[in-house]
Amino acid sequence: xxxxxxxxxxxxxxxxxxxxxxxxxxxxxxxxxxxxxxxxxxxxxxxxxxxxxxxxxxxxxxxxxxxxxxxxxxxxxxxxxxxxxxxxxxxxxxxxxxxxxxxxxxx
Numbered sequence: 664x665x666x667x668x669x670x671x672x673x674x675x676x677x678x679x680x681x682x683x684x685x686x687x688x689x690x691x692x693x694x695x696x697x698x699x700x701x702x703x704x705x706x707x708x709x710x711x712x713x714x715x716x717x718x719x720x721x722x723x724x725x726x727x728x729x730x731x732x733x734x735x736x737x738x739x740x741x742x743x744x745x746x747x748x749x750x751x752x753x754x755x756x757x758x759x760x761x762x763x764x765x766x767x768x769x770x
Contacts, residue, residue: 665718665736665737666691666718666720666725666727666735666736666737666738666739666740667718667720667738667739667740668720668721668723668725668739668740668741669739669740669741669742670721671741671742671743672740672741672742672751673720673721673722673723674742675742675751676688676689676723677722677723679707680707680723683707685709686707686708686709687708687709687710687711687724687726688707688708688711688717688723688724688725688726689705689706689707689708689723689724689725689726690704690705690706690707690708690715690725690726690727690728691703691704691705691725691726691727691731691735691738691740691753692704692705692706692727692728692730692731692735693730693731693734693735701734701770703753704731705751708724708726711724711726712728714728714729715727715728715729716728716729716732725740734755734757734770735753735755735757736757737755737756737757738753738754738755738756738757739753739754740752740753740754741753741754757770758770
C-alpha cells in the first residue's frame, strides 16, 4: 500500500506546514458525502494516532486512517494551477467515477 505526491504537491504542503508553524504532517482521508458517495478530506495533523498509517514522501508526512486507506491506496496527490484556479488534485486509481462538479467520487 502506498500514497505518493508530486514535487509540486510536496512544496505546497511544506509551505502550508511552515506557515502554520507546527504539525506532524497532513491527513488524507475520505468521508461519505456528495452526489457520488465519497469526498476527499485533507487537514493538518498535530498528533498521529496509533491506528494511522504514515507515509513520508518528499519530506512530508502523509497520515491516513485505516478506513480511508482502502479507498486511497495507490493515490498520487498533485498540486495544479489552471488559469486563476489552483489546488490539490487526487489521482486515485480506485475511483470508478466522479460527480459532474468533481467534488465527490465512487469506487
